[in-house]
Amino acid sequence: MATALIYDPSFLEHKTGRHPENPERLKVILSALQADKPLWVKLQHLAPQAASDEDIARCHGNQLIDQLRTLCERGVPFVDLDTVISRESYDVARMAAGAAITAVDHVFAENGSEGRNAFALVRPPGHHATPNRAMGFCLFNNAAIAARYAQARYGAERVLIIDWDVHHGNGTQDIFYSDPTVFYFSTHQYPFYPGTGAASETGEGKGAETTLNIPLSEGTLARVHHQAFIDALEMIQRKFSPDLLVVSAGFDSRRGDPLGGLMLEDSDFREMTKEVMGLAERHASARVVSVLEGGYNLETLGETVRTHVAALSA
Numbered sequence: 001m002a003t004a005l006i007y008d009p010s011f012l013e014h015k016t017g018r019h020p021e022n023p024e025r026l027k028v029i030l031s032a033l034q035a036d037k038p039l040w041v042k043l044q045h046l047a048p049q050a051a052s053d054e055d056i057a058r059c060h061g062n063q064l065i066d067q068l069r070t071l072c073e074r075g076v077p078f079v080d081l082d083t084v085i086s087r088e089s090y091d092v093a094r095m096a097a098g099a100a101i102t103a104v105d106h107v108f109a110e111n112g113s114e115g116r117n118a119f120a121l122v123r124p125p126g127h128h129a130t131p132n133r134a135m136g137f138c139l140f141n142n143a144a145i146a147a148r149y150a151q152a153r154y155g156a157e158r159v160l161i162i163d164w165d166v167h168h169g170n171g172t173q174d175i176f177y178s179d180p181t182v183f184y185f186s187t188h189q190y191p192f193y194p195g196t197g198a199a200s201e202t203g204e205g206k207g208a209e210t211t212l213n214i215p216l217s218e219g220t221l222a223r224v225h226h227q228a229f230i231d232a233l234e235m236i237q238r239k240f241s242p243d244l245l246v247v248s249a250g251f252d253s254r255r256g257d258p259l260g261g262l263m264l265e266d267s268d269f270r271e272m273t274k275e276v277m278g279l280a281e282r283h284a285s286a287r288v289v290s291v292l293e294g295g296y297n298l299e300t301l302g303e304t305v306r307t308h309v310a311a312l313s314a
Contacts, residue, residue, distance in 0.1 A: 003313035004044040004106040004118040005033070006099040011123050014093070015086035020259055020296040021137040026123060029292075032302030039310050046106060046118075051097035051145060058148035059141050059175050061132045068093065068139055079134045089124065093139035096122035100146035100291050107244070107287040108154045115286030117277070117312050119249070120146075121305075125293040127169030127248045128194060136167065136194055143248045143291045144175045147182055150244050150289075157181060160242035160284075162276060163188070164229070164269075165250020165293045166260030168197030168213065172248065178207040183240045187229055187253070189262050190215030212236065218261035225253075226268050233279055241283045245276055251295030251304045259296050266300075266307045273311035288312065 007030070012023040034040050056065055071079065072090035079085055103118035126143055128136030143161055150156040161176070163169040163186040173196065176182040188197050190213075203211040212235075214228050251269070253262040273290075280288045290312065295301045 002116045004046050006046045006048050006102045007121040008048055008095055010092055010095050013088040014124050016084040019084050024298055028298050028302040029305045032306040036306055042313055046102055048099035048102040050094040055149055056140055059144045064132050083134055083137055093124055097140045097142050097145045100142040101149045103289040104146050104150045117288040119309050120291045122292050127293050128171045130171040130174045141171045143246050144172050146289055147246050156243040158242045159244045161246045163248035166253040166262050167193055169248055170194045170196040177203055178205040180206045180210050183210045185212045187214040189218055222263045222265055222268050229272055233275055237279055243284050245280045245284055245288045247290040248293045249290045250293035254304050257297045266304050270307050270311045273308050
């Protein structure tokens, strides 16, 4: 499996101060990946380019793009009480979206019989960013931008977005809620921030039944959570055959995360990754793009992400 790691040092320049979403997150992940020398050497290391206005505008209105640019230029320190920014944040957010696009380019590259997947090690995260609002630590919706780019650039007819972050990806859901070509599936703690993600939220119009939310109570046992994930994937593939899988890879659903109350272990992320890869092999020529979302326990985050990337590259 040819697995790419997409990263740029500029991701550390999104300066948030004393905030859960801070540059140390990426530093501990990089340290864990580099410590696994066989894995580090095996990965294909790719540098992204910033997403264009056209790329971003497939998911976000010009008003949001202009607002974020202006706020950062003026040195305004936050978008809202949760979402801290710095002068560099607009450019970094464009680069994060560009990393997700680079991941798509990698998995759709001509590769003979060899499967390709990619992990975009990015910040700021994205899945709370709605068409017209930055929120929940998120500026641009990296996973959504990747999905739309795959459709526009490579003609992907159907994209499955799998979101295992502890928080519901309200932004991703909003972007695709009436779109039958993108299936959004989320497991998340509920009720919890941002207040969306009830099981009754299943899509609307032509997109009816192409949203699947699995809300989980705080403290749900890992085996129950894991089985719900497997059951949902089995159900989805019976009615939706994707050309690409995009994972909103949030690791704050791991036991011990300070911003969540779910109980997954590293082994669960390994097995969930294998389930995703199996579905991709059956339906999407093994194409999986994984994009970092949350995960805030600096003592465990590095090893959890390393486990995920190692499973992608197995």
